[in-house]
Amino acid sequence: MTPIKQRVLGAAVAGSIGMATVLVSHFEGRSLLAYIDPVGIPTICYGSTAGVKLGQTKTPAECDQLLAGELGQACASVDRLVVAQMPPARRAALCSFVYNVGATAFQGSTLRRKLNAGDVRGACAELSRWVYAGGQKLGGLVKRRAAERELCEVGA
Template identity: 70%
Template sequence: MSLRTKIAAGALAGAMGMAGALVTWFEGRSLVAYLDPVGIPTLCDGITAGVSLGQTATDAECDALLAGELGAALAAVDRHTLHPQPDTRRAALASFTYNVGAGAFARSTLLRLLNAGDVAGACAELSRWVFAGGRELAGLVRRRAAERELCEVGL
């Protein structure tokens, strides 16, 4: 199934469904903790909080962790944006926030531009967030391109 198909299917569940499609597509799922490209212990669909190497989880546990973390990311987007956003943009921003953290989103130029009404400029900022550990990662380039495309729907 393509990413476009997953997002279209996720659209039935609104922003949460679309964001979930993005996150699971780009994070992948591992039931055993591993080190991500910058050396952070990671489990399930990119979960890092409280994870240690050797830790394991079931699919059901991963589903619950994903729902909780994605819900928190979407809540952070809604809390920090001053104007209502369409579900496509909320989904893109929730995927981004899930990946970089609510604090980074709250301090970002992206959010400042969005809140100032420069939606195109805000969406363009996503393309700048492709570095981890001081190096550009191809996976982040692809993820940000997909998030940006979804962010720009309707512009």
């Protein structure tokens, strides 16, 4: 069992939000100083981009608070946009995914359409297609989507 899978399953006690927090923090990493992400967007903490300016800094506590709020919004979007019942692991995978790509992209996705139509395996397989940023395939996204897909398929 991979270390990330062990951490995610260990967080299952805290439910979907706990599992998604482990996923996001692992794959995003934390930067207390704003930086430019691979597609040229100023980013800070665990991949936060809203209102970020280069040179900006945050404390670890501020980053944790920002992550909790933004991940909560991502999960609320998943709950609003998915009509199918989901086990906690699938919800966590989708919360991580929406945190990364945004609710608008998820809303118009084939992934969401398949999930709501009852095609869980087909929906989870769609995650593997979301590995490009700025037209380039990113290794970090390949690994993240593989982890999200594995969780998405739990109970399928």
